[in-house]
Amino acid sequence: MRAKTTDNTAWKAARPAVSVLIPFLRDDPSDLLHLLDEEAASVDGAVEIIGLDDGTADTDLTARLITQVKGMALPVRLITLPANEGRAIGRNRLASAARGGSLLFLDSDMRPDHRRFLRDWADLVAREDPAVAFGGFSLLQAPTDAKFQVHRSMAAKSECVPYTERAKQPEKYVYTSNLLVRRDVFEAEAFDPGFTGWGWEDVEWAMRVSRRFRVVHLDNAATHMGLDTVDALARKYEQSAPNFARMADRHPEIVAAYPSYKAAKLLKAIPGLPLLRRLMRRAAG
Structure with missing residues (x-):
């Protein structure tokens, strides 16, 4: 169509x-x-x-x-x-x-x-x-x-x-x-x-x-x-990992200096996400 x-x-x-x-x-x-x-x-x-x-x-x-x-x-x-x-x-x-x-x-x-x-x-x-x-x-x-x-x-x-x-x-x-x-x-x-x-x-x-x-x-x-709620926000960042990797590959010198770099690396590691969500929920409370 x-x-x-x-x-x-x-x-x-x-x-x-x-x-x-x-x-x-x-x-x-x-x-x-x-x-x-x-x-x-x-x-x-x-x-x-x-x-x-x-x-x-x-x-x-x-x-x-x-x-x-x-x-x-x-x-x-x-x-x-x-x-x-x-x-x-x-x-x-x-x-x-x-x-x-x-x-x-x-x-x-x-x-x-x-x-x-x-x-x-x-x-x-x-x-x-x-x-x-x-x-x-x-x-x-x-x-x-x-x-x-x-x-x-x-x-x-x-x-x-x-x-x-x-x-x-x-x-x-x-x-x-x-x-x-x-x-x-x-x-x-x-x-x-x-x-x-x-x-x-x-x-x-x-x-x-x-x-x-x-x-x-x-x-x-x-x-x-x-x-977004905590869960929705965490899901978005989790899903964005391939896009972040594409950006980091194209601009490594800039991305390495970003505070969000370490956070994105953590979010890309799936085992770390439940902990992150718990911490975010705690902050929300």
């Missing part, structure tokens, strides 16, 4: 400067789409949205999203895949469908922290046209349930860093959500399709890009709503 494409009325005539690219799998991006569409008037045609359903195979969700997309003021295209292609391939597919000169990657479980989110990105592109720019993460709107406390604490320490601090080590704080990439940069350094499943494809991409292009940091944060 081939990919199904749905465009709204505003899509055909649009000439955007920024393409917002939203991949999703078994997540409902409708809340994010609604929030972004509230800014349609303020960006005045400078922004389009492309959503990619990477094989969810949920006919009810697809029908709801098609209805929503057709009613949006922003130019929107929804691409629905019959089977999962993976995060790296999916993002490359999104980039191929984009028409803007700058690509804003945004995960479906993100929520802008203010109502100038798209306008600030569009203004930055018009003013500076940066090669790569990262807006930042926050936990401002994230759930505070006890079951998510470990993930919340980890994110607060490693990911939710003020832009003034991120700017001191720009290459260290680059993630593939709330990330703006100029088209020529992405064409020079696309995501490695050899990465499959969850994890590390964004880190590996950042290692390559930061060697060739300047990374700009700004205060335009969005909240990562998709916090």
